[in-house]
Amino acid sequence: MSDSIQERVLKIIANTRRIPLESVRPDSTFEELGVDSLDRLNILFDLESEFDIEVDDEEAKKVQNIPEMIAGITHLVEAKAKASPES
């Protein structure tokens, strides 16, 4: 489950930055990938669509790296699953 979330997050980062998926690793820093503030917005937007979640502005600002991003998305996805047990 968390593997697939990780893969989907990495794919979204690669698509948003228009760079090869192989170049995006969980330990890549946002600086290495050339992710600026607008790219972050685009990534957040695509993550919200991909996982059908809403990411709070303040929570989003705290994310410093890809593992934190994956952890945050995993948390929101799990919270959503708990809120609607039939899905």
Add this chain to the structure above:
Amino acid sequence: MQRVVITGIGVISAIGLTRDAFWRSLVEGRCGIRAIHSPDFEQLRFKHAADVEGFVPEDHLSAKELTLMDRFAQFAVVAAKEAMAQSGLELTPAMREDGAIITGSCIGGRSAEEVGYRELYIHGRNRVHPLTIPLGMSNAGTSHISMQLGIQGPSYTISTACASSGHAIGQAFHMVRSGIAPVAIAGGCEAPLYFGNLKAWEAMRVISKDTCRPFSADRSGLVLGEGAAMLVLEPLEAALARGARPIAEIVGFGMSADACHITQPSAEGPARAMRMALRDAGLAPEQIGYINAHGTATEVNDRTETAAVRLVFGAHADKLAVSSTKSMHAHTLGAAGAIEAAASALTLANGVIPPTVNYGRPDPVCDLDFVPNAARTQQVEACLSNSFAFGGLNAVLALRTYN
């Protein structure tokens, strides 16, 4: 070259429907930001804005006129009429022929388009209102002012996002100074509080969930507002000859482009615009006593603007008063530069510096004198009014007290 003075000001804002009410609120430090209870805001992650409460368009305009004007154009006309009334200017045929009207607007009447889109995409209709185009066009404010006042000279609208009306007033200043226009109406108007636009700003993740706290460590983003301000600009000699009382003098205008990023500002771009305004005005940095800051209350703006002020003013930066009146009237986008130029002119005319309200704790990176929470009685010789736009386009006006 003519000296250029402001002889009339009209303002509509969340903190006052008239110039006098606006100024009283600035002095009292009254914040016009509030939670809005409407179905649109129910669907947003933020609930606060600075809407113009109590504006009754029918008090100012006929039913026929209102049919042809979106809210932003109504603001434009009402503010222009207030400014003209204060100036006491009787337009001669020559003034009508060559007078200029330059307004700034970022969004224009796009709310009229949104009504049409709802019809098309939600209600399944296959047509939109026939006035969608004339209501929506950004130049509608300028056009309606020209028709209302009978001014027929150079007239247009500038759209440089949050610097629109800074650029508009600067252009009008150039025209009056050079003698191209014997009089100019200049300012900005904006009514951006409609659902599609609110959603677009929500997506930018820069909107505060409660209020606007410029330069304060506990800031949480900007707040959107609506309104308009219009100024009457005249050559000093002409104004004095007809017995008018100048409110303040516009002495310089600086513009620049950051040329670096579509949303991230640089310190160098705004610094160059401030330097250019000083040079244009023939003012030494030490003659500036006050800066009406762009001060949006986003972390990146506030820190970059502070750095830019330090770049330009050096040690004098610590002797300057710097306030963001957006803490009270919020960010009115294309109208912001004009509302803040009006605040700046009134600051010089009244010898009172409006505060930055909602100021909590100092941000160590923003270490200027932000006139926190209470207005200050202080007569300054000259001031700057800063407007910096998304897209890195900067407009800075220099104003001087007229004695």
